[in-house]
Amino acid sequence: MVVLANPALVEIPLVRPQKHGAFFSAIPVVDLSKPFSAEALVKACEDVGFVKVINHNVPMDVVQRLEAEAVKFFEMPQVFKETSGPADPFGYGNKRIGPNGDVGQVEYLLFGITSKPLSYTSMSFLEEPSSCLFGLSLFDLIRTRRLVAKHCFLLWLFICGPYRSPALSEYLLAVKKLASDVLELIAEGLKIEPRDVLNGLVTDEQSDGLFRLNHYPRCPLLERLDRSWTGFGEHTDPQIISVLRSNNTTGLQISLKNGSWVSVPPDQESFFIVVGDCLQVLTNGRFKSVRHRVLANGSKSRVSMIYFFGPPPAEKIAPLSQLMGEGEQSKYKEFTWGEYKKAAYKSRLGDNRLGQFEK
Numbered sequence: 001m002v003v004l005a006n007p008a009l010v011e012i013p014l015v016r017p018q019k020h021g022a023f024f025s026a027i028p029v030v031d032l033s034k035p036f037s038a039e040a041l042v043k044a045c046e047d048v049g050f051v052k053v054i055n056h057n058v059p060m061d062v063v064q065r066l067e068a069e070a071v072k073f074f075e076m077p078q079v080f081k082e083t084s085g086p087a088d089p090f091g092y093g094n095k096r097i098g099p100n101g102d103v104g105q106v107e108y109l110l111f112g113i114t115s116k117p118l119s120y121t122s123m124s125f126l127e128e129p130s131s132c133l134f135g136l137s138l139f140d141l142i143r144t145r146r147l148v149a150k151h152c153f154l155l156w157l158f159i160c161g162p163y164r165s166p167a168l169s170e171y172l173l174a175v176k177k178l179a180s181d182v183l184e185l186i187a188e189g190l191k192i193e194p195r196d197v198l199n200g201l202v203t204d205e206q207s208d209g210l211f212r213l214n215h216y217p218r219c220p221l222l223e224r225l226d227r228s229w230t231g232f233g234e235h236t237d238p239q240i241i242s243v244l245r246s247n248n249t250t251g252l253q254i255s256l257k258n259g260s261w262v263s264v265p266p267d268q269e270s271f272f273i274v275v276g277d278c279l280q281v282l283t284n285g286r287f288k289s290v291r292h293r294v295l296a297n298g299s300k301s302r303v304s305m306i307y308f309f310g311p312p313p314a315e316k317i318a319p320l321s322q323l324m325g326e327g328e329q330s331k332y333k334e335f336t337w338g339e340y341k342k343a344a345y346k347s348r349l350g351d352n353r354l355g356q357f358e359k
């Protein structure tokens, strides 16, 4: 593997891109408005651990407004963006992913999300006690980090006009509803009761969510080298499910059960549901959390938004009794989400984190 040093002295692995046109045409697609979507979701989670959903009821204007805000943020001079970082774990991060040496050609904003009231958690840069998402734009929230940041952002706002869009809060509410609907359909497809056994874990007021805005800048040099950057290295998502949406740019790849990597055709109108480690455990391995990664594209920048739905920290994560056959044993040692999360923060991105919890 070739490694190039970039100006920020972070070494990012380069990989050979896939042949053009190597899109995987068999990504499962589920139309949520159709009958049998519950069964189709279950099949997709079993076969691939990844599914595109359409007719999802998330208003496209909300998505577009949030994307526009994100683009504006990422277009700002580096010195302004850095005032909202480093990500520890929340805030602005650039090339360094997590605390254990993972790097990628990506910059991002990471937010902790609680259910009630809908607000950011543990964000050191939200020092104002009444900070709340409703009615605030991304810029309003980020500019509270430090006094200097505040001045920079005020200047920015002054020059560019006020950003009063509540796009982020509207997006989070709509996508949370989507995640809840999908999990309820999965319970229906699995024929388990009560029907809220899965979605209850992400709608609980203690549920532990994360929201990430990723920006993978274009790099024309890469096209000439016939290489891609590692944008976001291979990993599984630790939570129950993640709901991903991106602009119309390639880069996302998933690993199939046979270990081969395939490119996901971009679709800016749809959402992708990613099965996380917790859902694998809750189904005793019937669903597999899907390994995925992003290769940064030389010609076009990618903007993605991922809402990760985790259960409450104290929640025990164990196979659902309703799904266990007679005499079937759990494949996993019992753990709480809080314990799993702690272990995940100590691991590298690509580690098999569930390994240490397998029996």
Ligand SMILES: O=C(O)CCC(=O)C(=O)O
Pocket (backbone or CB within 6 Å): 212, 214, 232, 237, 244, 246, 252, 292, 293, 294, 304, 305, 306
């Ligand atoms: O940016 C993307 O498209 C995916 C990133 C990802 O997998 C993650 O943030 O967990």
Ligand SMILES: [Fe+2]
Pocket (backbone or CB within 6 Å): 235, 236, 237, 292
């Ligand atoms: Fe991921």
